Amino acid sequence: MEKIRVLIASDYIKEEGYYKTFLLGYDDIQIIGEVINGExxxxxxxxLLPHVVIIDLNLSVMDGVETTEKITANYPNIATILISARNDIEYSKKAIHAGAKDYLVKSFNQEELINSVRRVYHNEKKKIATLQANSNKKENKYKVPQIVTIFGTKGGAGKTTLSVNLAVQMIKDTNKKVVLVDLDLQFGDVSVFLNILPKKSIAELVQERNQLDIDLIESYLITHMSGIKVLPAPIRPEDSELVTPENILEILTVLREHYDYIIIDTPPFFHETTLSALDISNQxxxxxxxDLPAVKNMKLSIDLLETLHHKEKTKLILNRASEDFGITPFDVEKTLEFYIANHMPSDGKLVVRAANRGIPFVSNKTNSKISKSIEEISKMVIKDKGYQKDLEESSGKRSILKKLFR
Structure with missing residues (x-):
């Protein structure tokens, strides 16, 4: 079941996260962000491309009516709910003329807000479905491009191996536009894994004085023989300081308008640029x-992601899965209180040989167990499955895990 992605714009956030307290705890609603002014x-x-934006009338910088007008004009398939302290017919008319799908007065209760969010979301889905049927288009015009961030807080966990091979596998599976962004800004290895020699990188891109548009960004992308595009990490570690979180958000926002899948490799720590990528990611x-240190670090990571409201879009991948380490997947799940979505079997020789040659193993070792596991992960990402709710509802979850470790 798709969650309703909600963005909240309210001055109350500075004080108590007013609307957020009303929306937490519902399985079908995900709060993806909170802001305090119209800009x-x-x-x-x-x-973030939310489904619904809740907007206070008395926002600073730009009031709620103007904010609603601009969101509706630029993103007609995003529903807005305007909230006011005034039970006034004139303000209600202004809200409707601005494009708001609902208008609530602050005497409303929790149930009224929840019902409003659900109603405007489902009404918008029906409208989009009708437009699609009338236009007789096979492609889903309104499908949100997927930004997929690969993350882990322990070096050598296999982030780059997964990032590179997943990107290549996904272009094979979908024949759509895939770009791989190396956000390990100090020591990124994507270029090495793909045997490409970049002459310029994201560090030079962010120093451009021209407007950051798709033409400029694509002049910095390298086309790999697999068909994926690559935005390399800085060539020199010290140049990583040139790249800011704002740069990352701007680049990913532009890429999302022109690519179907953006795969992001990251460093093994919560850097500000990584947090920006996690914020804008769909998966x-x-x-x-x-191993025990990895389990400990992962527990802390999941706790932090929950604090950042990212836990619901997170999937856990177990790498070098084997019974030989004295820890079972059931031990991992019990400790983390988090289900494993998929796994990559241990195959050190193939992985290292592929990295040394600069040829992703999914390109030429398609029958290997680890290549098959990447194919399964690719399907999971494409189908947008593997979240905790999906795994909890899967009746064969435990039997599936047992098969992995026969």
Missing amino acids: QALKRTEQ ILLIMSM
């Missing part, structure tokens, strides 16, 4: 190996 609301709407793949 931020426009920017985060562009970056987060956490990768870990089966």
Whole structure:
């Protein structure tokens, strides 16, 4: 079941997260961001593409009516709910003329807000479905491009191996536009894994004085023989300081308008640029190996992701899965209180040989067990499955895990 992605724009956030307390705890609703003025609301709407935006009338910088007008004009398939302290017919008319799908007065209760969010979301889905049927288009015009971030807090966990091979596999599976962004800004190895020699990188891109548009970004992308495009990490570690979180959001926002899948490789720590990528991501793949330090670090990571409201879009991938380490997948799940979505078997020789040659193993070792596992992960990402709710509802979850370790 698709969750309703909600962005909240309210001055109350500074004090108590007013509307957020009303919306937490519902399985079908996901709060993807909170902002405190109209300008931020426009920017985060562009970056996060929510289904519903809740907007206070008395926002600073840009009031709620103007904010609603601009969101509706730029993103007609995003529903807005305007909230006011005034039970006034004139303000209600202004809200409707601005494009708001509902208008609530602050005497409303929790049930009224929840019902409003659900109603405007489902009404918008029906409208989009009708437009699609009338236009007789096979492609889903309104499908949100997927930004998929690969993350893990332990070096050597296999982030780059997964990132590179997943990107190549996904272009094979979908024949759509895939770009791989190396956000390990100090020591990124994507170029090495793909045997490409970049002359310029994301560090030079962010120093451009020209407007950051798709033409400029694509002049920095390298086309791999597999068909994927690559935005390399800085060539020199010290140049990583040139790249800011704002740069990352801007680049990913532009890429999302022109590519179907953006795969992001990251460093093994929560850097500010990594947090920006996690914020804008649709899916987060956490990768870990089966050792106690990795389990400990992963527990802390999941807790932090929950604090950042990213846990619901997170999937756990177990790398080098084997019974030989004295830790079972059931031990991992019990400790983390988090289900494993998929796994990559141990195949050190093939992985290292592929990295040394600069040829992703999914390109020429398609029958190997680890290539098959990447294919399964690719299907999971494409189908947008593997979240905790999906795994909890899967009746064969335990039997599936047992098969992995026969």
